[in-house]
Amino acid sequence: MKNPTKKDRRKAIGKIMRIAIPTIISVGLCFILFTGIDLKEMVAVIKKDCDFRWIGLCMVIAVLSHIVRAWRWSLQLNALNIFPPFFWVVLSIFGTYAVNLVFPRLGEVWRTGFIAERQHAQFTTVFGSMLADRITDTLIVILLGVITFLIASPAIHAFLQRYPETYISIKSFLESPFLWGTLVGIIVCCAFIYLRFSHHKAILKIKQALVDLWKGFAVVFRMKNIWLWLFLGLVIWFCYFMQLYVTFFAFPFTRQIIQDYGVIAVLVAFVLSALAMGIPSNGGIGPWQIAVIFALTIYAPLGMNELQADSYRTNITAFANLVMGTETLLLIALGIFTFACIFFDKRRHVQSN
Numbered sequence: 001m002k003n004p005t006k007k008d009r010r011k012a013i014g015k016i017m018r019i020a021i022p023t024i025i026s027v028g029l030c031f032i033l034f035t036g037i038d039l040k041e042m043v044a045v046i047k048k049d050c051d052f053r054w055i056g057l058c059m060v061i062a063v064l065s066h067i068v069r070a071w072r073w074s075l076q077l078n079a080l081n082i083f084p085p086f087f088w089v090v091l092s093i094f095g096t097y098a099v100n101l102v103f104p105r106l107g108e109v110w111r112t113g114f115i116a117e118r119q120h121a122q123f124t125t126v127f128g129s130m131l132a133d134r135i136t137d138t139l140i141v142i143l144l145g146v147i148t149f150l151i152a153s154p155a156i157h158a159f160l161q162r163y164p165e166t167y168i169s170i171k172s173f174l175e176s177p178f179l180w181g182t183l184v185g186i187i188v189c190c191a192f193i194y195l196r197f198s199h200h201k202a203i204l205k206i207k208q209a210l211v212d213l214w215k216g217f218a219v220v221f222r223m224k225n226i227w228l229w230l231f232l233g234l235v236i237w238f239c240y241f242m243q244l245y246v247t248f249f250a251f252p253f254t255r256q257i258i259q260d261y262g263v264i265a266v267l268v269a270f271v272l273s274a275l276a277m278g279i280p281s282n283g284g285i286g287p288w289q290i291a292v293i294f295a296l297t298i299y300a301p302l303g304m305n306e307l308q309a310d311s312y313r314t315n316i317t318a319f320a321n322l323v324m325g326t327e328t329l330l331l332i333a334l335g336i337f338t339f340a341c342i343f344f345d346k347r348r349h350v351q352s353n
Contacts, residue, residue: 045251045318054250055322058243059330065239066093066334069133072232076129079223082121089115091338098335101283101328108134114342140237141274148271152264152298244270244292247323253315257299269295283328289320296320 070090077084092111100107112130116123223229245266248254257265269292276291277284296316304312 041314042318042321045315046322049251049253049315050322051250054246055326057246058323059326061239061243061246062327062330063334065236065243066090066097068232068235068239069093072229072236073129073133075223075225075229075232076132077115077119077126079225080121080125080129082115082119082126084115084119088118091341094331094334095338095342097283097331098338101285101331101335104280104282136233137237140233141271144237144267145271145275148264148267152268240274241267241270243327244273244323247319250322251315251319253312254296254319257296261299265295265299268298283331285324285328289317289324292320292323293317 067090070086070093073093074084074086074089077089092114095114096107096111098107099110108130109127112123112127115121116126245263248258248266272291272295273284273288276287279287281287293313293316296319297313300309300312
């Protein structure tokens with residue numbers, strides 16, 4: 001048997017780290033999430049108070065958002081003269097989120113490879129179109145974040161006044177010389193490597209890959225249906241918001257938050273949860289719940305005693321975990337459906353040959 005080389009070992013370690021680090025983050029955050037929480041009481045809250053019809057509606061909207069995302073991506077692929085059947089583009093989106101549950105951030109690579117292989121297209125070109133899809137999402141989240149925090153600044157300011165230690169922690173993190181020094185160091189290192197080894201074979205390959213990526217990305221600015229593409233992007237994020245909004249009607253305490261503070265409370269929770277999805281974890285499990293719980297803590301009733309505060313924390317933890325849990329189960333079900341379709345399709349092709 002051939003002994004593994006250093007390169008093979010590095011690749012193996014890299015694969016293990018890509019799986020292990022997000023898993024450790026998810027487990028660690030879930031440990032923090034459940035610390036001090038009575039699990040029996042949390043389950044009792046769900047059984048007693050939850051109206052599961054709203055959770056079901058959330059799942060329907062989630063499926064709709066995936067279909068709309070597939071439609072938007074199809075417009076980009078068609079502009080690149082890549083014409084996959086719409087059903088398989090939808091399956092690629094379903095599969096993306098299922099893969100991300102196991103291998104965070106690799107779902108996008110999987111869907112790119114799936115479509116590129118099926119349509120015999122250039123991987124980097126397809127990847128570029130996917131990258132445009134994701135960069136647009138990032139810009140929308142940033143824009144929503146700025147607008148939301150401006151609108152919700154009074155409530156956030158009041159929360160920070162009640163919990164000054166939170167304000168101090170955030171301020172010290174943003175003012176940390178280590179944070180900004182690290183960012184500058186990364187930029188300088190990348191620039192040095194690019195300039196010093198600009199004619200190296202590896203750098204030339206990277207340049208070519210970037211050209212192919214740009215080809216897939218830039219098609220957005222040349223496509224005939226750009227206004228439809230932009231509109232579908234807004235529809236996707238409206239669906240994401242509505243997923244969370246309708247779940248607020250599933251529990252009495254979250255309905256009360258809407259009655260007291262209006263839609264802005266949901267918007268704050270939505271933006272914070274969207275930002276939390278940037279943390280590498282398995283499908284956002286851990287960071288998403290913590291972000292939602294933090295948002296609902298901002299809108300906690302004033303004047304609660306210790307017992308009431310503990311009960312409120314149990315309630316909002318039950319809410320966050322139920323929403324994330326049901327959406328995760330949905331992604332697993334869609335993933336099973338996707339890979340079953342792929343399996344039977346390949347089997348049909350083998351038998352026909």
